[in-house]
Amino acid sequence: MGEPMVLGIDLGGTHMRVAVVDSNGEILRLGKIHSNIHLGARQACLRLISECRMLMDEARSLGGSVFGIGMGVAGKIDRHRGEVVFSPNLPAMNGYLLGIELEKSLGLPVVMENDANAFGIGENWVGSGRGIANWVGVTLGTGVGGCLVFGGELWRGDDLGFVGEIGHMIVDPQGPSCACGLQGCLEAHSSAGSLMRAVEKAATDGLLSRGPLHDRWVKGALTAEGVYLSAKEGDLGARRLFHRMGWALGIALAGLFTVLGIRHAVIGGGVSAAWDEFIGPLRSSLAEHSSFLASEEMMVLRGALGDNAALLGAAKLAWKSLCEKEATSEIL
Ligand SMILES: [Zn+2]
Known part of the structure; x- marks a missing residue:
């Protein structure tokens, strides 16, 4: 299986950034592509999926395996439905079930969070808020x-x-x-x-x-x-x-x-x-x-984390969610 890793995503109006992150908050690989949100939600989602697949391959080349995905998105997010409810910077995503689409395509659990909250979780984990x-x-x-x-x-x-x-x-x-x-x-x-x-x-x-x-x-x-x-x-x-x-x-x-x-x-x-x-x-x-x-x-x-704060926070959420799932399955 390889060493467990997660993907942290920061989805902004201009760029999508995806990183392979280990359990210590270390970024092992980082990819950045244009969001091209004007092409519509479906196109943006397909590009994001292909970037994630590439980073999952990178994780394998490092001897690891990706177990979950965390995503920070600019705007109002329904974390439970995996939906971008309203995003002024990503208007084509409004109402789009982005989290669910990613889960279906990549076969991995996805957690979503507003990007400013993800910034907070990242800085709290390995940045100035620690x-x-x-x-x-x-x-x-x-x-x-x-x-x-x-x-x-x-x-x-x-x-x-x-x-x-x-x-x-x-x-x-x-x-x-x-x-x-x-x-x-x-x-x-x-x-x-x-x-x-x-x-x-x-x-x-x-x-x-x-x-x-x-x-x-x-x-x-x-x-x-x-x-x-x-x-x-x-x-x-x-x-x-x-x-x-x-x-x-x-x-x-x-x-x-x-x-x-x-x-x-x-x-x-x-x-x-x-x-x-x-x-x-x-x-x-x-x-x-x-x-x-x-x-x-x-x-x-x-x-302290510059542009990487939100994707590190998203990665931390993915780790947290995986740990909770593991604890639940042990009890069951
Ligand atoms: Zn205002």
Whole structure:
């Protein structure tokens, strides 16, 4: 049979990433392909299945054997039905029974989880959250995701299909509109999408000053990374956007720390690469908006696993599910 291994999958709007992971959280092989979600759910699923088959072959070549699959997916997930209920980044997947399709095709058990929760499980297992009992996780990407870890376990609330949606905490009721339909959410201040929308609005209002950010916008190739590079090049408008990002994150974390009686946060996701631009304003805002904790008591950590946090968390879920099945069959 070979050494037991699992596959961890991170299914995002742009890429699908699949890894062979051992029981210690070590990534042994990693594959990455474009999601090409515009081709439809069935096509995306077939591509994912073929990538999984390739990684299962890789596991065999390492003397192992894949026993289960864990998958983190951006959006609202029905874990029990293996369904992508609603995913803004993967709209073609809405209502698709992805978990069941994978199980049928690959003949292996599949567990699914929201990608921000998977990030939390990954960082909790082998990342920055390891050894910290209670913490809040924030993922800064196209949107803002979040998760809550209490007593070393992911908090699932009432299992309603959403939990820890920190991105939709309102930090300024007069603030910019959010994709969720509300106004002034954290996501409307602190996501890659919010950076782009703010630049677009400044340009439309004639308020985008000449400088690196303006130059990139004129070329029509502006990305969140471009906004960061502009800030590094001293562009004041770009720096103000990261200041606003940190300010909003500080308000959200201060509120959560106060309500929950905790003092640790882990921040990951692609936009956390701009750490040096927003962490100063974040810490000032956190100190300013906290009622019960001094600034030195509050720990805001950067995620340690980078792009691999969600797929490692998904792999951990697969391990957990396999262990539970084994325990049950022993009892039976
Ligand atoms: Zn919102």
